[in-house]
Amino acid sequence: MSQIFTIAFVLSALRLATPLVLAALGGLYSERSGVINIALEALLLAGAFTAATVTHFSGNPWLGLAAAIVAGIGVALVHGVACIRFRADQVVSGTALNIVFLGLPQLLAGALFASTGATPQLPKEQLLPWPPIVLAFALVPITWYVLDRTRFGLRLRAVGENPEAADTAGVDVARVRYLGVILSGALAAIGGAYLSIGQASLFTRNMSAGRGFIALAALIFGNWRPVPTMLACLLFGAADALSIQMQGVSQVPVQFIQLIPYVLTLVVLAGFIGRSRPPRALGVPYQKK
Amino acid sequence: MNKVLRELLFPAAAVAAAFVVGGLLVLAVGDRPLLTYELLIGSALTWPDGIGYTLFYATPLIFTGLAVAVAYRCGLLNIGAEGQLYVAAFATAWAGITFANLPALVLVPLCFLAAIVSGGAWGAIPGVLKARFGAHEVITTIMLNFVAVALASYFTQYHYKPPGDPILETVAIGDAARIPRLGRFLPGFPERIPANVAFLVALVACLLVYLFLWRTRFGFEIRATGASPAAAQYGGIATGRQVVLAMAISGALAGMVAINEVLGYRYRYYDGFSAGYGFTGIAVALLGRNHPLGVIVAALLFGALLRGGLFVDIFTEHVSKDLVMVLQGLIILFVAAEAIFRERLRARAPKAT
Numbered sequence: 192m193s194q195i196f197t198i199a200f201v202l203s204a205l206r207l208a209t210p211l212v213l214a215a216l217g218g219l220y221s222e223r224s225g226v227i228n229i230a231l232e233a234l235l236l237a238g239a240f241t242a243a244t245v246t247h248f249s250g251n252p253w254l255g256l257a258a259a260i261v262a263g264i265g266v267a268l269v270h271g272v273a274c275i276r277f278r279a280d281q282v283v284s285g286t287a288l289n290i291v292f293l294g295l296p297q298l299l300a301g302a303l304f305a306s307t308g309a310t311p312q313l314p315k316e317q318l319l320p321w322p323p324i325v326l327a328f329a330l331v332p333i334t335w336y337v338l339d340r341t342r343f344g345l346r347l348r349a350v351g352e353n354p355e356a357a358d359t360a361g362v363d364v365a366r367v368r369y370l371g372v373i374l375s376g377a378l379a380a381i382g383g384a385y386l387s388i389g390q391a392s393l394f395t396r397n398m399s400a401g402r403g404f405i406a407l408a409a410l411i412f413g414n415w416r417p418v419p420t421m422l423a424c425l426l427f428g429a430a431d432a433l434s435i436q437m438q439g440v441s442q443v444p445v446q447f448i449q450l451i452p453y454v455l456t457l458v459v460l461a462g463f464i465g466r467s468r469p470p471r472a473l474g475v476p477y478q479k480k
Numbered sequence: 481m482n483k484v485l486r487e488l489l490f491p492a493a494a495v496a497a498a499f500v501v502g503g504l505l506v507l508a509v510g511d512r513p514l515l516t517y518e519l520l521i522g523s524a525l526t527w528p529d530g531i532g533y534t535l536f537y538a539t540p541l542i543f544t545g546l547a548v549a550v551a552y553r554c555g556l557l558n559i560g561a562e563g564q565l566y567v568a569a570f571a572t573a574w575a576g577i578t579f580a581n582l583p584a585l586v587l588v589p590l591c592f593l594a595a596i597v598s599g600g601a602w603g604a605i606p607g608v609l610k611a612r613f614g615a616h617e618v619i620t621t622i623m624l625n626f627v628a629v630a631l632a633s634y635f636t637q638y639h640y641k642p643p644g645d646p647i648l649e650t651v652a653i654g655d656a657a658r659i660p661r662l663g664r665f666l667p668g669f670p671e672r673i674p675a676n677v678a679f680l681v682a683l684v685a686c687l688l689v690y691l692f693l694w695r696t697r698f699g700f701e702i703r704a705t706g707a708s709p710a711a712a713q714y715g716g717i718a719t720g721r722q723v724v725l726a727m728a729i730s731g732a733l734a735g736m737v738a739i740n741e742v743l744g745y746r747y748r749y750y751d752g753f754s755a756g757y758g759f760t761g762i763a764v765a766l767l768g769r770n771h772p773l774g775v776i777v778a779a780l781l782f783g784a785l786l787r788g789g790l791f792v793d794i795f796t797e798h799v800s801k802d803l804v805m806v807l808q809g810l811i812i813l814f815v816a817a818e819a820i821f822r823e824r825l826r827a828r829a830p831k832a833t
Contacts, residue, residue, distance in 0.1 A: 279816035282618050287812035294805025302509030302798040404622050446630040453623040460615035
């Protein structure tokens with residue numbers, strides 16, 4: 192056992208948890224404002240593809256990261272306009288975006304690089320292996336502070352819990368929700384950028400591999416609060432690191448270790464460990480009277 | 481406005497809008513939109529190959545579209561059809577392998593039962609979690625999808641893989657478990673086209689779902705629960721039971737994809753066989769207005785796109801078959817946000833109504 196929990200293992204867990212933390216915090220801003228965001232997977236892919244592509248053409252990973260944020264905000268705004276302006280079913284809209292992004296990066300990669308979905312390999316000096324990790328974990332206390340101690344946080348929580356009351360108190364519900372959705376796009380896209388220009392050195396087909404859904408699981412597991420959500424991401428990151436380390440070594444099939452996040456979430460949802468309580472107005476479109 | 485007209489108008493507008501946005505994308509990557517669409521649709525309409533393959537691709541989509549539609553009628557969004565069909569495909573292959581020596585008359589019904597029961601059971605889990613613990617079915621079905629794929633892959637890899645086979649697939653099912661291709665009865669329809677009896681089973685399933693939802697008490701109670709859970713409960717309907725029932729039926733329908741895939745096409749469980757049929761099922765159901773007839777029409781459309789996508793891949797310079805996935809997503813998005821079209825319509829005729 193002592194050989195498993197080395198410094199290398201801890202670092203590996205931190206690295207694997209980073210995209211989860213960024214996507215989950217993104218989801219937190221959207222969902223605390225009352226807009227379900229199951230499009231985290233699409234946002235990760237949008238960020239990953241944009242970051243790798245722009246870094247390739249400009250040679251500057253910071254520009255790649257900035258472009259990823261813009262792309263993430265753009266995609267999130269499509270979700271926001273559909274859900275807030277046109278009162279679309281939020282789960283359906285998110286699902287639609289996830290499906291679009293199963294195809295769109297490959298479509299563009301095919302045209303730009305004549306490949307079947309991958310972007311060209313980036314040289315090592317054009318990668319950002321550390322900044323997104325630092326940013327992800329710095330954002331946890333910042334998010335806590337914003338949510339609990341600022342006017343914006345109060346309004347965000349208010350429109351997520353009771354939009355009628357917030358409206359009566361003079362809060363522009365739609366505006367606050369748009370801000371929540373925009374923040375979710377920006378943060379999840381940084382998580383995606385980390386996948387392609389931090390962890391790896393290129394974008395590959397469907398490289399998020401369900402991380403958007405694991406981030407969603409962490410958000411539920413963490414009861415829509417920043418610190419517990421981060422802890423859930425670390426737990427899932429550690430499970431991932433463990434499954435990589437045990438590949439070929441242990442008797443336990445990898446499939447079972449990879450299942451830990453999903454099964455734990457099911458157990459939490461069934462109420463065996465604690466109870467998760469979503470924001471009261473989550474998923475309910477608001478129509479000004 | 482005429483109700484039937486509206487039911488047709490908004491889906492048609494959503495498809496048109498998705499094709500316009502898709503066309504802009506085609507233009508952006510440097511190809512000609514009209515030529516691309518001509519390839520996409522045209523190659524699906526040739527006889528016998530185009531139509532044959534369209535029917536083949538439409539078959540799993542009818543099942544998953546029905547699955548999503550039944551759940552939706554009960555007010556539930558089943559994102560878990562993908563997991564349900566994986567569990568069922570493995571269970572069906574297992575039955576076809578384990579009881580390979582039984583005669584076809586027994587084995588085929590047994591394999592059908594394996595598909596229906598296993599898919600139904602996997603679908604019932606989120607139903608129970610919702611009815612008993614209030615867990616949202618969207619989250620639980622997403623999680624169960626991952627569990628299903630991992631379990632099927634585990635059992636295949638460790639227990640049912642032919643030794644030395646580099647591909648993750650099970651050994652073949654017994655000959656008696658195989659159902660015939662349509663070419664066996666249709667003159668002029670070659671047997672190399674994989675469209676099989678499962679397509680006819682899918683049509684029968686549509687009829688049965690229609691009769692169940694609109695002609696039986698259970699179906700009425702499911703629809704009442706979907707329309708207004710509070711009112712249904714007040715009217716004496718055990719809504720929790722309806723939720724479990726609807727999810728079980730939904731899972732069973734998704735599981736019937738195994739009939740097409742395992743009994744009619746590959747004759748084995750093949751890891752990663754589904755081209756997102758469960759997710760496309762959401763598009764099929766929404767576009768088909770959660771009605772069996774609409775599901776058939778929408779499944780044929782998406783089946784044609786899957787077939788045509790292969791030709792776009794080969795015969796255009798830049799556009800790949802990924803365009804089909806993008807179109808699917810866009811159609812769902814426009815169907816979901818149909819208020820866009822409703823507002824245009826209202827803006828144009830403000831005083832007519």
